[in-house]
Amino acid sequence: MVSVTSFPRETRLIGLDWGSSSLRAMLIDGEGQVLLSRQSTQGASTLHGGPAAFSAALDELIGDWHATGQPLLACGMVGSQHGWREVPYAACPADARALATGALAVDWRGRSVRLLPGLRCDTEAGPPDVMRGEETQVLGALELLPELAARSCIVMPGTHSKWAQVVDGTVRSFATQMTGELYAVMRQHSVLGRLMLADPQPDLLAFAEGVRAARDHGELGLPHQLFAVRTLGLTGRLAHEALPDYLSGLLIGHELRAGLQARDASAPLVLLGEPALCQRYVKALDLFGVGEVQVLPNTAAAGLWRIAQVARGVL
């Protein structure tokens, strides 16, 4: 048995935010607040031993929580093809109820862990888009800021940024932008990186210049404007220290150009994620004339709580 001191008795849910590269376990109370959290680097893409490996990862991180009897709910890549068990994507439009009913259970030494589905968005413009984990964050934002449920555009910047359009508490559609990965790959593996220093000071003026290049001349195309990162350095128009931030601004600017065009301009815009990265987006959005932006940190806990509440009714 676990003692009351190490396991808060207000706990109503054990939430697992289980992505590719990390696992975060949270004790969540009856208000959706996190009482305690633990983190490990045993992300879904690091575990190669099938279900036993996932079960062992839980043993290692929260073995002492097993006996408490609280329900377990997980979101993220743990439900992917290479996760604990593949949970088919729910289709947009989808709300908390659709996610709750799409969950599938796995066994953790005699206890049930419910894995949430990701979301799939089929579009007329061709290929479907997918997310796993971010859908839970979107619902978390609606839990924390209920006024967003009627209509909002929720942006989660990152390696693969997600732009979700919410109407009536439902994710109507979303789109992924590979902005963060493009930045990393171009910086580390393309000719653009050759002029860049390993770890320069941030240069917000260069960042803004990159955003403006995308805003004002984006029709020249990203494959062309990327080359400018090189010529700006070669011709001394930008110091080599400034080039990474110019590249960052250019890519985020192209993301905004496409993302803002697709959203309902009357919908409030919310950023979810790592605060320093969100601040870059706030600055870039301001240059695009979008001044009113709310910023929240990772909202997975609130999303898991919201879905768990709905799940009681449907499961």
Added chain:
Amino acid sequence: MVSVTSFPRETRLIGLDWGSSSLRAMLIDGEGQVLLSRQSTQGASTLHGGPAAFSAALDELIGDWHATGQPLLACGMVGSQHGWREVPYAACPADARALATGALAVDWRGRSVRLLPGLRCDTEAGPPDVMRGEETQVLGALELLPELAARSCIVMPGTHSKWAQVVDGTVRSFATQMTGELYAVMRQHSVLGRLMLADPQPDLLAFAEGVRAARDHGELGLPHQLFAVRTLGLTGRLAHEALPDYLSGLLIGHELRAGLQARDASAPLVLLGEPALCQRYVKALDLFGVGEVQVLPNTAAAGLWRIAQVARGVL
């Protein structure tokens, strides 16, 4: 002395097409035709010993041509900052005369090798663009197809594709697109490559689908459309074997989208370069409704000859 059999007496110029990764030396006759050519992998970016290393590379490849007394003219990265000697860029608009007068000489064991300048294009839309070597190919195209001199758009597909606008025998402006490098970097270093096979059969249907995605939905943005390469594979909409060609089509489609918008639509379009790659562009251009396209292989020799003729008058 070199014997007549190994050195054609019709030779009027020794042309050097000296890029980053290779050196090609050509004996050129009074009609601009190549009589004999030799190639080595001693490109400018492979030589780190300063002028002596460049001189030695010539010794190795064409030491037996040294005594013939024919003029030597070189284009390409050999004139860059890290080349034999830096030759400042000539500025657009520029014709053969401007390139000839911008050349600077280096010494090869008592003989003069003239290095041509690259071209620089300053634009209102921000950063300058640059080329080194392709300007000579453009002039070569005008030498081979004189009807292009009045007005043409000359496209050189590759790692860094160049689109040059020609009016009255003059390169008015040009733009670089990093299409080939984006393809290589995304395939080798991004998440997109994970679903791809090492060496699949070409899939022209998938290529066309990628071109159409860029043509019809390019406003969704390249950072978004790139992610579709992954979802098409994940959801089985495209076979994994087909993904490299879809990516190729998507990127070339975005290049055409931007390039065709910038050109004078009444100017004939010409492709210069490696035949198989040019055929991809012909197919993509056809999907964009541009059916009449001429294709030429590398035209550096004809360009060097054209500039050498002009140089007699101005040097």
